[in-house]
Amino acid sequence: MKNILHILIFNLLISAAFSQSADEEIFFPADTSKKIHLQKNTDDAPSTTFLEQDNNEEEDLESQNEISTLYGDFDNHVVHQYKYKEVFQIRDSLIISLEKEKFVLPFNGKINSHYGWRRYRPHYGTDIDLNKGDSIKSTFDGIVRYANKKVKGYGQVIIIRHFNGFETVYAHLSKILISPNDTIKAGDLIGLGGNSGRSTGPHLHFEIRCLGVPINSEDIIDYENQCLKNNTFILTKKDAEETYNLRSKKYYHIVKSKRIYIVKQGDTLSKIAKKTGIPLSVLLKKNKLKKTSIIKPGRKIYL
Numbered sequence: 001m002k003n004i005l006h007i008l009i010f011n012l013l014i015s016a017a018f019s020q021s022a023d024e025e026i027f028f029p030a031d032t033s034k035k036i037h038l039q040k041n042t043d044d045a046p047s048t049t050f051l052e053q054d055n056n057e058e059e060d061l062e063s064q065n066e067i068s069t070l071y072g073d074f075d076n077h078v079v080h081q082y083k084y085k086e087v088f089q090i091r092d093s094l095i096i097s098l099e100k101e102k103f104v105l106p107f108n109g110k111i112n113s114h115y116g117w118r119r120y121r122p123h124y125g126t127d128i129d130l131n132k133g134d135s136i137k138s139t140f141d142g143i144v145r146y147a148n149k150k151v152k153g154y155g156q157v158i159i160i161r162h163f164n165g166f167e168t169v170y171a172h173l174s175k176i177l178i179s180p181n182d183t184i185k186a187g188d189l190i191g192l193g194g195n196s197g198r199s200t201g202p203h204l205h206f207e208i209r210c211l212g213v214p215i216n217s218e219d220i221i222d223y224e225n226q227c228l229k230n231n232t233f234i235l236t237k238k239d240a241e242e243t244y245n246l247r248s249k250k251y252y253h254i255v256k257s258k259r260i261y262i263v264k265q266g267d268t269l270s271k272i273a274k275k276t277g278i279p280l281s282v283l284l285k286k287n288k289l290k291k292t293s294i295i296k297p298g299r300k301i302y303l
């Protein structure tokens, strides 16, 4: 009974912690690594760090990219670990060798939403169309760092840390078939596609991250030919801070233009609030409007 109670409290803590931050995880590269640090359950597999785990396999160590050692730890309870900030304090670029890497598409389907700005929000993943229950596979060899059924935004999500230094994120799943700390090969079945979390229809929200930096997966993967685009991927400090930071100055023109909404036929203020994700009270204040104000199509609403 005591054990069950412990598990219940542990689960409650986890879901409470992640419901606060995870919604932002898809869209905002905010540093949440310091927010939550729950004690690892001692009944789990031995708490080895990523580096230690690899040291046991001498062959792997040789082919392993140096970057995978830069994470420092292997936390099963934090959604994203934004280690790039520390790393880029002492260096300007990271080279990821993909030459010997075995690669498999997570799911072979039509891309229906790309990385970039989307409906007033940055979108850090590539959305791949699928039917509920379709098989989702790991893109590279690696170890499951994180798996959680209830992450706001992501829904059921798996994050795998790969020996090459990338982390991949598989979200909106209907079933998780692996556990944290499982060793995975490229092409292994890890879960089933679905519609959990913030999702309007069954699809896979797939992200590639490097030390927490969300990278456009289409810069790395040639989806049409189901292969990698290059043998190497170089992440520079500038890329981390600008190219792959959709909220940086580089994208300011997009941010600026997206902060205005043009009223369409049939719109009401509450509909606009819902569409844009801006609370009604904020819209009213910014635009000096009342709840009862009539807004005509074509009018600009400041967000």
Ligand SMILES: [Zn+2]
Residues within 6 Å of the ligand: 113, 123, 125, 126, 127, 204, 205, 206
């Ligand atoms: Zn998505």
